[in-house]
Amino acid sequence: MGAKLIHSGFSAYATFDGEQISCTSFSIQTNTNILESQSGYGGSLNISAESADNNVGLFGPFLHDTTNVSGSISFETTFSQLSVIKAWISDRNKSKTIVFYLGSNEGGNNILTFSKCFWESITISTQSDSLVTIDLSIWAWQQEWLEIDGNLKLGGLSPKTSIGSPVGGIDSSDKLVPYWCTKIVGLPNGDIIGWSVTLSQTLVKKMYCGGKTKDDTAPLPGNVFVGALQAEFNADLIIAYTPISFKDTFMIGSTSDSIEVKYGSGSEASNTLLKLQKCAMTGLNPTLDDVHGANSVSLSYKSYLITS
Secondary structure, X not given: OEEEEEEEOOOEEEEEOOEEEEEEEEEEEEEEXXXXXXXXXXXXXXXXOOOHHHOEEXXXXXXXXXXXXXXXXXXXXXXXHHHHHHHHHHOOOOOEEEEEEEOOOOOOEEEEEEEEEEEEEEEEEEEXXXXXXXXXXXXXXXXXXEEXXXXXXXXXXXXXXXXXXXXXXXXXXHOEOEHHHEEEEOOOOOEEEEEEEEEEEEEEEEOOOOOOOOOOOXXXXXXXXXXXXXXXXXXXXXXXXXXXXXXXXXXXXXXXXXXXXXXXXXXXXXXXXXXXXXEEEEEEEEEOOOOOXXXXXXXXXXXXXXXX
């Protein structure tokens, strides 16, 4: 059993670690398992109205097990939010509280709090003529709905009419990050026109006997364990090469000592977001255009050692 809430538009906001996030979209999925008896005891299905002897027992009785709450958030990141995400990647076994604010300034609003929230996957990406975006998949220990009236209030903050605009003296940490404020170090020579990095980890929830709540309902997980971390990197490059030099430079299965994702304002992207080491190439998609001289290649890597 489950319910799904999908929301998009500027009336959706979220906050965590003091950061106010304008969601481009988010989705919340609430599921619960049902504990069913396999004995066939309970209700019946009358398959023959003429004879009660033909009734078939149904599964039952049943109980609702622990509710599972998960969701996804997409947003265009600021420099300060990118720093928060970087820290959460490093402390990947730490939980956070994420608060969603739904509604508009014209009526009542709903607040949804995700308590003890862990991330399951984080994708950071950008491309030419775009902002840096973050897609965050999360799992929450529990959720709580609150209803408020009046204007939208975000933990004492008011929604900004122009988030990330360089006009009006907004601090650089509040600026949205454009593609030209990112840099990739460690790939073959070429001009990068787009990149993405995806980190994923498995969350293992353990339920313990004897942990019922006061109203005799299913308990919350006794512990949550963070499993192995995986990292994938993708990049699109415009590069000058001949078929011979391409063969020497790009080979499927080839390795790279490290691929460093950097960001920052000013002339140099001096902040390291992630350093992917022990990288193995897993995908290669070249496009040779000898007539126009604009050759492109898409590369995919897996990393087996990550630092930040």
